Amino acid sequence: MNRALKEGADALGVPGPDKRQVGRAFTRAAAGYDAVAHLQREVGDALLENLPRLELSPERLLDVGAGTGYCTRKLLQRFPGASLTALDLAHGMLLQCRAGSSEGRSLSFVCGEAESLPLRGACMDLLVSNLALQWCQELPAALAEFRRVLRPGGVQAFSTFGPATLQELREAWARVDGHSHVLEFPAARQVAAALAVAGFREVSVQSRLRVVTYASVEALMRELKGLGASNRSPGRPRHLVGKRAMGAMIEAYAERSEGGRIPASFEIIHAYARRF
Numbered sequence: 001m002n003r004a005l006k007e008g009a010d011a012l013g014v015p016g017p018d019k020r021q022v023g024r025a026f027t028r029a030a031a032g033y034d035a036v037a038h039l040q041r042e043v044g045d046a047l048l049e050n051l052p053r054l055e056l057s058p059e060r061l062l063d064v065g066a067g068t069g070y071c072t073r074k075l076l077q078r079f080p081g082a083s084l085t086a087l088d089l090a091h092g093m094l095l096q097c098r099a100g101s102s103e104g105r106s107l108s109f110v111c112g113e114a115e116s117l118p119l120r121g122a123c124m125d126l127l128v129s130n131l132a133l134q135w136c137q138e139l140p141a142a143l144a145e146f147r148r149v150l151r152p153g154g155v156q157a158f159s160t161f162g163p164a165t166l167q168e169l170r171e172a173w174a175r176v177d178g179h180s181h182v183l184e185f186p187a188a189r190q191v192a193a194a195l196a197v198a199g200f201r202e203v204s205v206q207s208r209l210r211v212v213t214y215a216s217v218e219a220l221m222r223e224l225k226g227l228g229a230s231n232r233s234p235g236r237p238r239h240l241v242g243k244r245a246m247g248a249m250i251e252a253y254a255e256r257s258e259g260g261r262i263p264a265s266f267e268i269i270h271a272y273a274r275r276f
């Protein structure tokens, strides 16, 4: 195997967030998620828009980390004859997904983890995952599972966050303490390497920076909480973050404000690949 590829993929073996806590945080956020998930919908639209180029006519589809089902419903509209499985770690998200989906469609719901899919091998033609993989403990484990459940020739398309995501928040916290308050995200080249190592071909990975502005640091923090995106990184502080530390972080972050708004960067990675 190409050494650079292997090193890129190995670098992703770093443990990610605690899964039970991730599931609980997303279940708590499920009811209010849609009201704040603007960026998630925008990224999902872009992810699905690029699918036609892959000349697909899938019959069996899987949405990994389906959440409240925005992409699930779009996929059903796009491929009306197909049967679709919506899978998520958070039971509360799946309930919300089911409540928002019309009856009688060929849609099933599975509570499970991307890194250990409770599905038989080679049973899917198309696998889609929008902004869920950044929560996985190990991206290579999830990609190995994606390959296992896809039939030969099947396609996977996912989006995830890259390293520049929330860099302003990361830098503001770095001025306050030595803890990790923001998850570590893989670079596009590492994602591409991990896909190649997992046995995908026709790999296409793009990254772009999207800067969103907020009325205040508190507004950004409220939105992250509403999305279920609380800090679950292994290096997070084990104690509650005190008011003083939070205040210092907000002050440091607010120094970046321009025209009364603060910027928050999101590096969006889109990845497409075919299983062979």
Ligand SMILES: C[S@@+](CC[C@H](N)C(=O)[O-])C[C@H]1O[C@@H](n2cnc3c(N)ncnc32)[C@H](O)[C@@H]1O
Residues within 6 Å of the ligand: 019, 022, 023, 026, 027, 037, 040, 041, 044, 064, 065, 066, 067, 068, 069, 070, 071, 087, 088, 089, 090, 093, 112, 113, 114, 115, 129, 130, 131, 132, 133, 135, 136, 137, 227
């Ligand atoms: C930011 S939401 C995205 C939801 C949806 N795909 C969308 O575009 O709105 C991330 C989702 O991934 C789920 N998730 C996180 N880690 C997961 C894992 N290891 N396996 C399966 N789902 C996971 C969460 O429960 C949550 O519903």
